Amino acid sequence: MPEPSTRANHEGIGHWLSISAHHSALHSAMLFGSYSHRRVRWLVTGHGQFGADNIRYMRICEADTISKINRAIQDPLTAVSDAIILSVLCLAANYHEDRVSQLGKLSPFQAPLRSLQWLDIYGRLSTNAIHQAGLIQLIQLKGGLEKIELPALAAVISFFGIINASKTLSRPYFPFSSLQDGRELTLHHVLYTPIPTWSYQQGSLLQIPMTNEMLDVFHGLRKYVSLVQAFQDGVQPGVDRGTLCDFRNLLQWHIMSLLPASQLGHVIIPFYPMYESCRLALIIFGVGITFPLPPETAPLEKLSKMLQIELESCDYSSLSGTPGATEIRCWCLVLGGIASTETNSRKWFVQQLRRIATAQGLSTWDEVKVVLESTVWVERACDMAGSFLWDEVMILPNSEDSA
Known part of the structure; x- marks a missing residue:
């Protein structure tokens, strides 16, 4: 391997x-x-x-x-x-x-x-x-x-x-440049790279109100995660280290290039309220998993607090009938909960996950993982922290569930 x-x-x-x-x-x-x-x-x-x-x-x-x-x-x-x-x-x-x-x-x-x-x-x-x-x-x-x-x-x-x-937590100042000099690399190269173990699952992402740029990032992350898993399992022999670097850097460049909702002006209206929550969760996914900054410099605590504030301020009732809305919100909450490890925000994420679990009838971590995998998830990278978070959800007293 x-x-x-x-x-x-x-x-x-x-x-x-x-x-x-x-x-x-x-x-x-x-x-x-x-x-x-x-x-x-x-x-x-x-x-x-x-x-x-x-x-x-x-x-x-x-x-x-x-x-x-x-x-x-x-x-x-x-x-x-x-x-x-x-x-x-x-x-x-x-x-x-x-x-x-x-x-x-x-x-x-x-x-x-x-x-x-x-x-x-x-x-x-x-x-x-x-x-x-x-x-x-x-x-x-x-x-x-x-x-x-x-x-x-x-x-x-x-x-x-x-x-x-x-x-x-700013936009990249320089444009993306490939390690393969002269190559014009785009997200489409990531999306259309053949992987033996790849099975395309569109899920309900297309039904969530988000920009095309954000949707491409989600699909690119799914493909890159599968590529890395195949590489680690030794079933993707044609992938070289430079390609892995390029794909990883390109995806992180696109994640950090997504404009904050506050800078989209009237464009944000069709994508409210999920856009900014998804953007922050994508950055957590990037700096924590696919572009893993060292723990000393990864701004996970700041991101989890920003995500908490965003989730608290939004009215999600307009998405109550939208397929996939609950799954995406659950994904944001789990990533925010993991990023908030050993912070004051952790309890809030646990409480919100408890509410979703109760409403959706989720009683085991395996059931939650099915929901998370419908968006994008890396079992090897996230399962331990995710299961610890879920343990806290399960032992939360009922009196605190509605706190």
Whole structure:
């Protein structure tokens, strides 16, 4: 079986190394980045000791990189070169703090492929806002990501933007770019990728009032989840690591690109009240399962509170006769309940799930899973946390059911 923590190496990275041997700013920048990567990896795994000497060398490399970049950008011929843009990316993506906070915190989800493309490391790194602004300006002067020629660089910048958007709950600043240079990848590539174990179940999603963009994301997630499960089971031999990275990053880019309901204006009217609840639940699904940010940086607690506020504020009576409305609301509540583990919001989600269970005659976790699977669900990633949540639903006193 393929390793679930597999890394996606790209031949373009080797090209970066060869260029850095002849470009002093990039050489220092990549040394700084490697020190930063090693530091976080050792802190997370507990293997190795990133001592005072390593910290000093890392800071020397950072200062040297900044000095050389400042000289290079004075020359219009080199200011927006790919090597300089990569150097600034190393500075922007590797802001080092004195410590990595909350190490040891656990995610309630057991997500697959947590280490794919080193997301478990890069997801823990902080962004240097000053260098990020410089990176954005250089790319604008360059003419956009599509003007970058250095292999894999546009894709890595796009990946960096997706990570930042996911941590800050904002829209990605950069467009999506595939690791396969020159390939125009869209959600349709995900939707129409053949999978031996795939069985299309439209369910009642089409009957729920949601935008076409959101519906495509739901269907794309279903397909990607099946692809990952087939890959882990060893029945999808034709799928390479780069494809998994591309599909995962593309889906997360689309999730984070969904506009909040408050920004849709009059367009939201036909999609009220489910749209915003589904959008927030999709982000939970993304940062918790399909694009699993490390628990230290995944904004699950904030998302669960936002979802609670949204669900509390909406009148769902207009959907009482809509097929699938209860199933979607149950899905949102379960994801919100899992994300709210060890928070003050947890009890509210438990109470709401108890009401739905009573109204729908759901008495076992297996019955609830059937409802969840009609939307999108990953048994290996969610079942343990989901069953713990359901245990709390079942032991809730009747007096608190209507609280």
